[in-house]
C-alpha cells in the first residue's frame with residue numbers, strides 16, 4: 001500500500017493507482033471530462049489538476065495520470081487549482097456553448113457565465129478525444145480519430161466522410177461527456193445516430 | 202514532361218511496411234506528386250499496416266502535407282521572428298492582394314500556392330521568401346512580384362518551345 | 367592496416383584503429399601545402415540564397431582562364447555558414463584571411479587577377495565597419511569575428527562539410543578513436559558530468575546527469591536504448607543548429623556516436639526539420655562517408671562496437687521539438703506530446719530508455735572527450751560552462767551567428783559584436799529564448815548571458831535566438847506575434863493551451879486596436895497563470911512568458927494602448943496614421959503609383975497627400991519613398 005494525503009486526509013492506494021483513482025475511492029471530488037475507466041487516460045482536459053505541495057514549493061499535476069507516490073501531499077481546492085478550473089470552464093462555456101452537460105458541470109463548480117466571445121453557438125465538442133480512444137482501445141476499430149491540430153483539431157473519420165469501418169456499436173456516443181458525438185456520428189456513419197445508440201454499451 | 206514519374210508502389214516499396222515509415226512514404230509521395238491523394242493515402246496505410254485514420258490524422262497534423270493539388274509554384278513567405286520584425290506580414294498581405302488568394306490557398310489558375318512558414322533559417326536575410334526551392338533575401342512585395350513575373354516569363358517560353366505546358 | 371595508397375582516395379581506406387586514423391590525417395595533411403592560396407566561398411543557406419554558387423562557379427572559370435601553373439594553382443573551397451550571412455556572399459582568401467563581402471559573379475576575374483596574381487585587395491569588396499567607418503582587410507580584425515570565441519564553430523568556414531578528408535585533417539573523429547581505444551563507457555559519462563555541460567536546446571538540463579539517469583534506467587530495463595539528435599530547431603529566428611548541421615555535420619555525428627558508446631546504444635536517430643534541406647543533405651553525405659571509413663556502422667574502428675543512425679525529416683510541426691512529441695513523431699504518428707509523468711531517459715523512443723540532446727549539445731561532446739573536462743570547464747562560468755552560439759537578428763548592425771563564452775554581458779553581444787542598433791540609438795530590448803522566453807530591457811544590458819542569470823531576469827537562454835528590438839518595435843505586437851505563432855503550433859491536445867492561447871491573443875488583439883482596460887491586463891495575467899499551471903507540455907506552460915516579461919518591463923506601453931489608444935512604437939495598424947511631410951516630399955509620385963488602395967494623390971513635383979480614411983496602413987508608401995517623407999504617428 002502507498003500512503004499519502006489528499007487535502008490533509010490520510011489515504012492509501014494500491015501501487016499503480018493514479019491520484020484520481022485514489023480520490024474517487026475515498027469519495028473526494030475532482031472534476032474530469034476526458035477521463036473514462038475503460039480507456040487509458042490522456043490528460044487532455046486538465047480539469048483534474050491538483051496541487052502537490054512540498055514545503056514552500058508546489059506544482060500542479062493532472063491527477064488522472066499522476067501515479068501515486070509515498071508521502072505526497074495533494075490538494076484539490078487551492079487557489080491555483082481553482083484558477084485553472086475556472087478558466088477552463090469559462091473557456092469551455094465559450095467554445096462549447098451548445099453542450100448542456102458542460103453548462104451543468106461548470107455551474108456545479110460555480111462558473112455560470114463567460115466573458116469570452118462565442119464564435120460558434122452550435123459547437124458542443126471539446127475535442128477531448130475520448131470517443132476516438134474508445135473506438136481504438138475498446139472497439140478495436142479506429143474508425144474515427146482526432147484530426148488536424150491546434151485550434152483546428154476535430155473528431156472525424158478520414159476525409160471527413162462516412163466510413164464503413166464503423167460498425168455502429170455506439171460506444172463513442174455513450175462515452176462522450178458533452179453530448180457532441182450524437183451529432184458528429186451522422187457524419188461518421190452517414191445515418192442518424194438515434195438508429196444506432198440502442199447498441200451502446 | 203517526358204521523364205517517367207515513379208509509381209506509387211515504387212515509392213512505398215523503398216521502405217519496410219511498418220508504421221514508423223508512414224511519414225517517410227507520405228513525404229516522398231508529396232514531393233513526387235505535390236499532394237497526397239485519397240488513393241495514395243489508402244495504399245500507404247495498407248502497406249504500413251495502420252488504420253486509415255492514422256494516415257489521415259498524420260497528414261492533417263503536419264503542416265507540410267497537402268491533401269489537394271498544389272499550384273505550379275509554391276510561394277512561402279517567412280513569418281519567423283526576424284522576418285516578422287522586418288515586415289514579413291506586410292509582404293503576405295500584399296501578395297494575398299496581388300495574387301488574389303489567401304495564405305494557405307492556391308490561385309484559381311493553379312499557378313501559385315501561397316503559404317507562410319515560420320523561419321527557414323536564413324534570418325540574417327530577413328525578410329525571406331522561398332519560391333519553390335529558391336531563397337529570396339531582403340524581400341519586398343514589389344521585388345517578389347517582379348520575381349514572380351520572371352517565372353511567368355519562363356513558363357511562356359517553355360510553352361513556346363514545347364508547344365504545351 | 368588498410369591500403370595506404372599514394373594518391374589519397376578515401377574510398378580505399380577502411381580504418382581499423384586509432385593509429386589508422388592518425389595515419390590518414392597525416393597523409394591528408396602531407397598532401398596539402400599550408401601556404402598555397404585557397405579561395406574560400408561560403409555555401410551556407412544564407413550565402414547560397416544570395417547567389418554564392420554562381421560566385422564560386424565564376425571564380426572557377428576565372429581561375430581556369432588565368433592560366434596559372436598547376437603547382438601553384440589556388441584551391442577553391444566551399445564551406446558552411448560563416449555566420450555573417452547579412453554580408454554574403456562571402457569570399458575569403460587564405461592564408462591571411464582577406465575578407466570579401468557581397469561578392470558578385472562579375473567580381474571573380476578581378477579577384478583572381480588583382481588579389482591572387484598581384485596580391486592587391488579589391489577595395490570595394492572590403493568590409494566597412496558601420497560603427498567606426500573603418501575599412502578592414504582581414505576576417506580576424508573585423509569586430510564581429512574578433513570578439514567571438516569560436517569553439518563549437520571552430521571548423522565551420524574552414525572545412526568543406528561534404529568532404530570527410532577536411533574533417534579528418536582538422537582532427538575530426540580523434541575523440542571517438544580515443545574513447546574507443548582507451549576509455550570505458552563509464553569514463554565517457556564521467557567526463558561529460560565533470561565538464562558541467564548543460565543542454566543547449568532550451569532548458570539547460572545537465573547533460574551528464576541525463577546520461578547517468580539513462581545508465582540507471584538501463585540497469586533495470588536493459589537494452590535496446592536509443593540516442594537521438596534534436597535538430598528540429600523550431601524557434602523562429604534561430605539558425606544555430608542549422609549552421610552546425612550544415613557546416614560541420616561530422617561534429618554532431620561524432621558526438622552522437624560517443625553518446626551511443628557511453629550507453630551501449632546500437633541505433634540513433636536524427637530528427638531534422640524539413641525546412642533545412644541542405645542540413646539534411648550534408649548529414650546524409652557525412653553518414654555515408656563515415657560509414658565508408660569504418661567510423662560508423664558495424665564494428666567501428668575494429669572496437670567491437672557497432673552503431674548506426676537514421677535521419678527523420680520533420681514534417682512541419684514546432685511542437686515536435688518537445689521530447690515526447692518528437693518520439694511520437696519518429697514512431698510515425700501525429701506529434702502530440704505524451705501525457706506521462708515519466709522521464710524520457712527511462713521511457714523514451716518506443717518506450718525504451720533514450721537520451722535526446724540538442725544539436726549543439728552533441729557537437730560539444732567530441733570537444734569535451736578530446737580535450738578533457740578540465741579544459742572545457744575553463745570556458746564560461748561555473749554553473750554555465752562552455753560557450754554558446756547565438757543567432758543575433760533583428761534591429762542590429764551585424765546580423766549573424768556568434769559564439770561567445772557563457773557569462774558575457776548582453777551588451778557585449780549586441781553592442782560590441784553586433785555593433786548596436788543601426789542609427790546608433792540604444793536598443794530597446796533583446797528577446798531571448800524565442801516563444802518560450804522573454805526579453806531583457808536596455809536597463810539590464812549588463813545581465814550575464816548564462817542559464818541562471820537570464821532566468822533570474824525573467825527571460826531564458828532558450829536555444830539561442832537573440833532578437834534585438836529598437837524603439838520601432840512594439841511589445842504588444844511582439845507578444846501577439848509569439849502567441850499567434852504558438853496558437854498555430856499548439857498540438858491542440860490540452861485545453862489550457864488550445865483555448866487559452868487563443869484567448870490571450872484575442873486580448874492582445876484588442877489592445878492593439880486600442881480596446882481593453884486595465885482589468886483586461888489583470889485577466890491576462892490570471893489566465894497566463896492558468897495556462898502555465900494547466901498545460902500538458904512545455905509549449906503551453908512556457909507560452910505566456912513573452913507576454914509576462916514584457917508586462918513586467920514595459921507595462922507603460924501596454925497602458926498607452928489601452929488607456930490612450932496610442933502605439934508609441936508606431937506599429938499597431940489601427941492606432942497609427944500615415945502622413946506625408948510636405949517639406950520632404952519632392953512629388954516624385956512613386957508612392958502614389960505603389961499604393962495598393964490608390965489613396966495617395968498629388969501633382970507631379972508637388973507634395974502629395976494621403977487620404978487617411980482610405981489608407982489601409984500597409985506601409986508600402988513609406989517603404990517606397992526615397993526621401994523619407996512618409997511619417998507614422
Ligand SMILES: Cc1cc2nc3c(=O)[nH]c(=O)nc-3n(C[C@H](O)[C@H](O)[C@H](O)COP(=O)(O)O)c2cc1C
Nearest residue numbers: 565566567596598599600687689723724727904905
Ligand atoms: C515546444 C518545444 C519545442 C522544442 N524545440 C526544440 C528544438 O527545436 N530543438 C531542441 O534541441 N530542443 C527543443 N526543445 C527542448 C527539448 O524538449 C529537449 O529539452 C532538448 O532537446 C533536450 O536536449 P538538451 O538537453 O541537449 O538541450 C523544445 C521543447 C519544447 C517544449
Ligand code: SF4
Nearest residue numbers: 125127128129131176
Ligand atoms: S465527440 Fe465527445 S468524446 Fe469525442 S472528442 Fe468531442 S467531446 Fe470528446
Ligand code: SF4
Nearest residue numbers: 135166167169170172
Ligand atoms: S460507433 Fe463506430 S466510431 Fe463509434 S466506437 Fe463504434 S465503431 Fe467506433
Ligand code: SF4
Nearest residue numbers: 857859860863903906
Ligand atoms: S501544451 Fe499545447 S502543445 Fe503541449 S500538449 Fe497541450 S495543447 Fe499540445
Ligand code: FES
Nearest residue numbers: 043045046048064
Ligand atoms: S481528466 Fe485528467 S486531464 Fe482530463
Ligand code: FES
Nearest residue numbers: 279281284323324
Ligand atoms: S525568421 Fe525568417 S528566416 Fe528565420
Ligand code: FES
Nearest residue numbers: 410412413447451
Ligand atoms: S551563409 Fe554565408 S555567412 Fe551564413
